[in-house]
């Protein structure tokens with residue numbers, strides 16, 4: 011069966027089956043992204059969305075003002091997730107539909123994912139016309155991720171599994187490999203010979219936003235470092251592809267970069283929790299971290315000795331995702347900083363030194379800046395890209411099983427430490443800055 015249309019060709023008729031249609035994830039991310047995709051492209055003409063819920067719901071109970079445009083493509087089905095018979099019924103329904111491919115999207119709590127996958131597999135809903143679109147967390151640590159991967163593989167091949175890391179789909183993140191690979195001035199200096207250190211920050215001003223139950227099980231290390239921060243690190247360190255637009259190579263190169271990473275124990279790991287978090291999650295004993303800073307380093311001869319500081323936290327002073335590459339200073343030259351701003355105000359900034367005009371001989375630091383928005387206007391949301399790529403069968407912006415395992419491996423010793431209460435959990439006032447909480451080491 012020809013199940014996918016490549017590139018920008020017309021799509022094969024597709025059914026997107028959403029487990030957990032009334033949940034937070036569907037409402038906040040998936041449905042708005044689907045509505046935007048259907049508004050701005052002709053994908054909707056060949057797309058049906060089936061929202062599954064334990065409860066008996068009408069489309070009007072799920073759609074709101076932003077997502078009402080989906081009504082023509084949308085139906086809601088009630089299902090008992092635990093009943094094998096329900097999956098047979100789902101299969102009968104899917105076989106009646108004209109769709110040539112089906113994508114199962116999981117907007118359910120992490121513990122509910124595997125039992126559903128097993129039931130899909132047992133019902134025969136796993137041949138090559140079916141795909142899984144999975145949200146993180148992919149396990150809680152290396153061992154549980156391995157179990158999840160192995161058990162999923164009993165029914166689905168890795169090429170049928172799309173693990174979302176929506177940071178990989180952010181426009182500036184996609185641009186990293188292209189920018190570094192296409193520009194001679196950076197390609198030549200992209201190593202420990204010229205680079206002193208790298209800092210990658212994911213600051214958020216929001217807190218846990220009603221996701222307390224999920225966050226209590228997760229924490230910042232699993233939520234952001236294991237996935238988004240390590241993937242951004244891999245994009246920065248990976249070897250450039252001979253053809254920057256040959257994205258088929260990207261996943262393999264990211265994996266190679268991840269496998270060479272390890273924790274840099276000589277630089278401090280910082281663990282924090284914002285004041286008020288315990289009340290928000292209604293757990294006075296909570297030791298879940300909402301802030302983490304730690305350093306990793308690579309064994310790649312091109313990168314040995316370069317500390318990569320990863321910093322993330324919630325309820326900080328601002329929303330900012332930025333990669334800062336600090337170039338070495340020499341006897342004759344000053345240090346330069348290249349900033350790749352992933353969000354907001356996506357762009358690239360290079361700090362340069364110039365002669366300050368005047369009679370004196372002074373240097374001044376100025377920036378060369380490029381803003382995505384100024385040049386290209388508003389950018390599509392990463393979630394839209396993720397869904398379109400899953401429908402089109404393009405997997406390079408998703409995390410492979412091996413990437414997931416490699417990133418858990420990097421963090422295992424930190425996870426073990428956190429479980430033992432090390433390092434000490436520091437309370438911080440909401441509105442603190444990442445620099446205050448994790449000053450330069």
Ligand code: BG6
Nearest residue numbers: 176214216233234238331353392
């Ligand atoms: C998700 C995390 O992966 O990313 C959330 O689970 C976090 O805790 C979110 O808020 C941040 O995404 P973005 O795109 O708003 O930076």
